[in-house]
Amino acid sequence: MGDAAFLVASSILPHPKKPSSPPRRSQRRRPRPPQKPLLARPPLLSDVRRDLTAPSASASAADTRRLLKYYARLASKLARSGRLRDFLMVAESVLTSDAVAADAPQFVARISARMVSEGITSVLGDGNLEGVLDFVREAERLGISAASLFDESAMDTLAVECRRLVNQERLEEFVGLMETLAGYRLYIKDIADPVNILKKIVDPDMAVRYASVFPHSQLLLCSAIQEFGKKYDVTSAIRVFEALKQKSGGINMFACRSIIDICGICGDFLKSRSIFEDLLSQKITPNVYVFNSLMNVNAHDLSYTLHVYKHMQTLGVTADLTSYNILLKACCIAKRVNLAQIFFEEIKHMASRGVLKLDVFTYSTMIKVFADAKMWQMALNIKEDMLLSDVRPNIVTWSSLLNACANAGLADHAMQVFEEMLMAGCEPNTQCCNILLCAWVESCQYDRAFRLFYTWKETGLNILHAAKGGRYGGAGGCSNVNHPAENDSCEAQPLTVITVVPFRPTVATFNILMKACGTDYHRAKALMDEMRTMGLSPNHISWSVLIDIYGAARNVRGAIQAFKTMRDVGIKLDVVAYTTAIKACVDNKNLKIAFSLFEEMKRYQLKPNWVTYNTLLRARSRYGSLHEVQQCLAIYQDMRKAGYSSNDYYLKELIEEWCEGVLGNNNQSGGPLNINYSHDKGDRSKPYSLLLEKVAIHLQKDVGDNQAIDIRGLTKVEARIVVLSVLRMIKELYWLGKIIQDDMIIISGVGKYGTGPASREFEVQQAVLSVLQDELGFDVETGLGAVRMNHSPGPPDASNSRVFQTIKEPKYHKYLARRPQDLGVLRVPKRALHSWVQKKGSPSEAVH
Known part of the structure; x- marks a missing residue:
């Protein structure tokens, strides 16, 4: 300066x-x-x-x-x-x-x-x-x-x-200011709570910079990982984790556990596995907490969870009770009851030796295993073992027990378990009440469900306990569901009310009760109004239930109005709402609105589920027009592309009935003429996807397009259906004003696999010829006459005296690249088709 x-x-x-001058000594001053x-x-x-x-x-x-x-x-x-x-x-x-x-x-x-x-x-x-x-x-x-x-x-x-x-x-x-002040050695810890600041930071690099200014930066970086996990930002969490590894100069086990847990929260379980593999590649042995987090994140994959458990044993890491609880959870998710029982017996054996002590989570998980398997008696037995081990059930335990009885359809037993829970001094939550209400609704005891609901609303839930000596300790009752006789000894003990828990219904509670309304949509609407009075907002499930009730009451207008109101109140329409509205329309034969809702659903990019497709495919008991067939075949193809399996046989039967309507005008009785399929029974056991796909392909063509029908690979019944479907399409479009412009070519494949009378292709060709000639009266050209050829003199061929050179019609080239008899070509001339479509009435008259 x-x-x-x-x-x-x-x-x-x-x-x-x-x-x-120097002052005198006596006068000198500072x-x-x-x-x-x-x-x-x-x-x-x-x-x-x-x-x-x-x-x-x-x-x-x-x-x-x-x-x-x-x-x-x-x-x-x-x-x-x-x-x-x-x-x-x-x-x-x-x-x-x-x-x-x-x-x-x-x-x-x-x-x-x-x-x-x-x-x-x-x-x-x-x-x-x-x-x-x-x-x-x-x-x-x-x-x-x-x-x-x-x-x-x-x-x-x-x-x-x-x-x-x-x-x-x-x-x-x-953050820049904190870095500056920290560089000047100022005490910045009390300026702001670092954890609260990390909650606000959305940039991982900024979070690393801020945490690094504090002496306890490793703990703060772990907090940053957890905060990004709460925001479902696994990418940022991993970036902070990598920065932590570089700053600490090694692997922090707490950080590893945190990032694995975050992978689980964000659903990126593959990343959790790669982190684990990275530890092993560096010859680092994770501790039991890292193993537990990894197994918990991958609990949905039982095989991998067991693999991690075995690796844990190989590395000499002793499993704790949490490890076994996670293994039971994985078995529960995979519905492997037998394997869960094996682990449970192993845990009990270790507990008998004093290695570990079973806790409430172990028992509750095992109860849930049996509850999901509808083994309610086994679940209640686990509860008895739990009480003998002096482990007091908690709310999770009681909820699982209620579920066990409810899933088995035992509403009365569920009620006994609920009363036992109250006598044990356990305060029930709304979920327990909802499980009990759902059990009554599922057992069709609607009035009892409503009586319980209004009783709880008015008086609340009374929690009782025995004075002394109860099975649940000082606050326990003495009710015993498994052994009612044991309750007699408890009758002499006075029961007192220790608390009254107010009942607070949720939206789920009202949704369960709405399902109990049957076809009474007035009562369902009253429940929705009561829901709003209590400050609750009906969700998409509430509206879907209301739409379904309208549909069951055959009130399509009310169902569509409820569907529109649902959108107007700001609730995002989902696949359940659309499917319910479609079902209401289908059940009441209003198919036009049903298919329009399906198209609207696709426009909004909502993916239909299996119920949606199946509802539409079963919308018709028979087909009356080409448009209806094309519509359902398009839905069928979408369903197959989406990965859903369908009842091909049902759809095939409808299309077969529609196709046979072509024969109505040629049958003297006026009805469809059916042939005997007894000799083709073996073919009916196979999937009909190939047949339906070929029918769909041919029915998507216009009548003016080249009608080349490929029946190779089909059975006799399937080939008959494909040919008749094309003929029906030609006839319907002709009555709508479409002119027939080409011959109909049928490729049967005879000659490729052998032309003998015993070949499968020959039998299929003969079945098609029988339909065209005997039943419909067509003049069918076969072999050399099937297509018009230019020929010139030349050396004789070994298989025929003619040499086929160039086909006049270029549009047939891709189908007839070889000799016609090698493909078993049949041709129905255009004039024959034109004469046939002019006979009698429209195809719809023949069907009906």
């Missing part, structure tokens, strides 16, 4: 003058700094340097110290008045002087931290944070520790300004 940068007005403070006002103006830089660099010969070291004390006091008072730049000017003048280089620490030591802090507080109070930061930076450059200039009051004011940046969402500036 040069002189010109710090020159200000001349000081009113006179500089100490040299005495003209030189004092000037007593004039200190804060009018600072001295000139040149004046300060002159005082320090040009003392008189008689000046002593004491005089220099007095001058340093004087200027330290002057600088401190300048700072207290908020003149921080003037403080820096005086400090630089003193500290850069060569004459006092050795005594510079004395000047720094004599600066009043209290005065400087008051000045800093004043400047920060004016909102000049940048000015304070510049002051701190220059002070550090001069060798004055910034930490020594801030007292508690100044730090509190600085913290307020820093928190203002956070409140204004200026997190980038805040």
Whole structure:
């Protein structure tokens, strides 16, 4: 800093003058700094340097110290008045002087931290944070520790300004400020709670920067991983994890456990496996907590969970009770009851040896295994073992027991378990009440479900307990579902009400009751109104149930109105709502609206489920027009592409009936003429996907397109259906004004696999010929007459006296690239088709 940068007005403070003659010893006094006002103006830089660099010969070291004390006091008072730049000017003048280089620490030591802090507080109070930061930076450059200039009051004011940046969402500036202050060794931990700041940060790099300024950065980085996991941002969490590995210089097991748990929360279980493999590749043995997290995240994959468990044993890591609980959970998800029982017996054996002690989670998980398998008696037996082991059931245990009885359709047993829970002193939650209500609804005891609901609403739930000696301890009752006779000994014990728990129904509660309304949509609407009165908002399930009730009551208009109202109130329509509305329309034979809802559903990019497809495919008991067949075949193809399996046989039967309607005009009785399929029974056991796909392909063509029908690979019945479907399409489109422009070509494949009368292809060709010639009366050209050829004289062929050269019709080239008899080609001339479609009435008349 040069002189010109710090020159200000001349000081009113006179500089100490040299005495003209030494005073007498009795009158000699200690030189004092000037007593004039200190804060009018600072001295000139040149004046300060002159005082320090040009003392008189008689000046002593004491005089220099007095001058340093004087200027330290002057600088401190300048700072207290908020003149921080003037403080820096005086400090630089003193500290850069060569004459006092050795005594510079004395000047720094004599600066009043209290005065400087008051000045800093004043400047920060004016909102000049940048000015304070510049002051701190220059002070550090001069060798004055910034930490020594801030007292508690100044730090509190600085913290307020820093928190203002956070409140204004200026997190980038805040993190940069924390890095700066930490570099000046200021105590920043109390400025803001680091964990709360990490919750606000969305940039992983910024989170790493912020956590790194604290001594406990590893714990904060683990917190950052968890916070990103709560936001379902697994990518950012992994970036923080990689930064943690680099900073710590190794693998932090707590961080590994955290990132694996985050992978589970975000559904990226494959990443959790790669982290585990990375540990093994580095010859690092994870601890039991890492193993438990990995098994828990992959509990949905029983085979991998067992693989991890075996690896755990191979590495010598002792499994704890949590490990076994997770194994039971994996068995429960996979519905492997037998395997769960094996693990449970192993746990009990270890408990008998004192290796571990079963807890409430072990028993509750095992009860859930049996509950999901509808083995309610086994679930109740586990509860008895639990009580004998002096483990008190919790709310999860009781919920699983209620589910066990409800899933088995035992509503009365579920009620007994519920009463036993109340007598045990366990406060039921709404989920327990909903399970019980659902059990009554599923058993069609609707009135009892409503009575329980309104009783609970009015009186709440009374929790009882026996005075002493109950099976559940001091707060336990003595009811026993498995052994009712044991309850007799408890009857003498007085029961008292210890608390009344108010019943707070949820939206799920009302949805269950709405299902009990049957076809009474007025009552269902009243329940929705009651729901709103209690401050609850009907969800998409509520509206879907209401739509279904309207459909069951054959009120299609009400169902569609409820569907529209659902959209109007702002509820996002999902596949369940659309499927329910479609089902209501199909059940009431309003197929036009049903198919329009399906098309609307696809426009909104909602993927139909199996129920949606199956409802539409079963919408018709018979087909009356080509459009209906094309519509259902398109749905069938979409269903197959979506990966769903369908009842091909049912759809094939409908199409077969529609196709046979072609024969109605040629049958004297006016009805369809069916052939005997007894000789083709073996073909009916196979899937009909090939048949339906070929029918769909041919029915998508226009009548003006080339009608080349490929029946290769089909059975006799299937080939018959494909040919008749094309003929029916030709006839229907002709009546709509479409002109027949081409012959109909049928490729049977005879000759490719052998032309003998015993070949399968030959039998299929003969069955098709029988339909065309005998039943429909067509003149069918076979063999060489099937297509019109140009031929020229030449050497005779081994298989025929003619040589086939060029086919006149180029559109047949792709079908007849070889000799026609090699493909078993049949041709129905255009004139024959034209004559046939003009006979009698429309095809719809023939069907009906």
